[in-house]
Amino acid sequence: MEHRLLEYFLAVSEELHFTRAAEKLGISQPTLSHQIRLLEHELGAPLFYRSGKKTILTQAGQILLGHAHRVINEIKLARQEINELSGLQRGKLRIGCSGNHLLTDALVAFHRLYPGIELTVTELATEETRDGLLHNQLDVGVVFLPLFDEQLAYRPLYDEELVLAISSSHEYATCSNIKIQQLANLPLVLFPQKFLVRQMIDSACAELEIQLNPVMELSTLESQLHMAEQNVGGTILPKSYGKTVVSDKVAIIPLADPAPRKKVGLVYGKESLESSIISAFVDHLISF
Amino acid sequence: MEHRLLEYFLAVSEELHFTRAAEKLGISQPTLSHQIRLLEHELGAPLFYRSGKKTILTQAGQILLGHAHRVINEIKLARQEINELSGLQRGKLRIGCSGNHLLTDALVAFHRLYPGIELTVTELATEETRDGLLHNQLDVGVVFLPLFDEQLAYRPLYDEELVLAISSSHEYATCSNIKIQQLANLPLVLFPQKFLVRQMIDSACAELEIQLNPVMELSTLESQLHMAEQNVGGTILPKSYGKTVVSDKVAIIPLADPAPRKKVGLVYGKESLESSIISAFVDHLISF
DNA sequence: TTATAATCATAGAAATTATCTATCGATAAA
């Protein structure tokens, strides 16, 4: 029962007049008669009773009428929702992120711009984000670059620097900046080694042939900061996260001379810019 | 968006594999690819993301999937319900009727629609029809309303008015209409009192405190009309029957000012709509 | 009644659309 036939049927149901219905549909009357006849054969029941006098719906016609309306409406809804999708009024976007702090502000702005798009942000290590993208469990990632995979595309966002967070009572708390060498004997609370921020610290130290002293490894910035407040040890944070710390129990001091830097960038599947939602998000973050 | 395309879409959604879906549908793979492509163009959005590895639904595809299922289901229901009507291909319907003229046209149309159904129409007084329904000797009645019985259901059809039939040679024959008062001294041929048309006449006269002059009581319209032709007296007929009179020996004149009216309606056992034959007949008469 | 107009059905031709086969290019597996 093709959709076209249902439209024809509805037109005749409304007009109860084949010639007028055909005009309304923009087809010829014999075509309409023929097509309705086909529909009647397909259903094995007459839909209209025709006499010279009048055209009326049979019982089968009345049954079909209700269902036809619901079918047409369902299709209308589908079209509408899909249009909303390409108009960015609806949709889902799954983001993997090496630290939510990297994009909170941009996220808020994006949500205000497109309130109909449902955002899911998962805090993940860089490799997990990559795997998520490759297995279509994520749409975009905000991670530390470089990251190589032939199926993914990259867009740099900004350079991330590192800061030391340390208890206000510590002697370093008043320094205006800290050299990496000064971290050597400081007890440190760090990310586990699979995290790229940790690898960034480790490689900076390896270059300078410095041996760090990690006393604890925690996988969230918040818990690390808590340890710093309790003076368990110093913590090395991305600068962008350090900015958001308001506690007066910890001091935030830039690492400098040389400052270890890491590029933060966007990752997404190479073909995924065809999705208007993903490309809108990428554009938004770049201009932010 | 043709129904066929939705079926194709659903097949691909299930298999997530064009070649297998095409086999399942009994069409070739290029055809399926092409038709899905058409659907995607029609909707203005890709429905599947294809890579050599795998075929997966896009967001637009997911939206369409839900609607497509509902559409297919709705069409399945329509077919099913219409098939259940096939019981209408044979059967019997016993109709009681206060005058066959009330439904001749509708009866002809119904018979053309369902030629396998054997129709038995019995001309009866309203109470006889009611008793017939209650004793399951009739399936439906077409009678004058109101009629009260808890076990029966009612559907109004139209209002019946009355006309006077009188010999063309009578002085009233040229009037355009007749008041009830003018009937007072006219010799009249009427139904016996158990008939509702008669009761209708009597009660209209009672209200106006008029005394009629019935010279004869006959139980069929035809015999009454014959008496009118022979100028035995005037006859009061339902207007719908008056229309069918073609004799030039009698004049048909509307009763007016006030015109006694009576509602004509359908009566049937409250549960009898479960029979598809009876419900088809009821629906047919109402839409006629 | 008879003529006229309106309405739906039918037939055959034309146009459109779906489908097929054969083949290509890209991707994944061996």
Next chain:
DNA sequence: TTTATCGATAGATAATTTCTATGATTATAA
């Protein structure tokens, strides 16, 4: 690298829809 799998493309064929012209039946008006 080679092979196998999978979807896309092109051109030919088949099926289906649509059209015009016309017929049959019924309602309306003279």
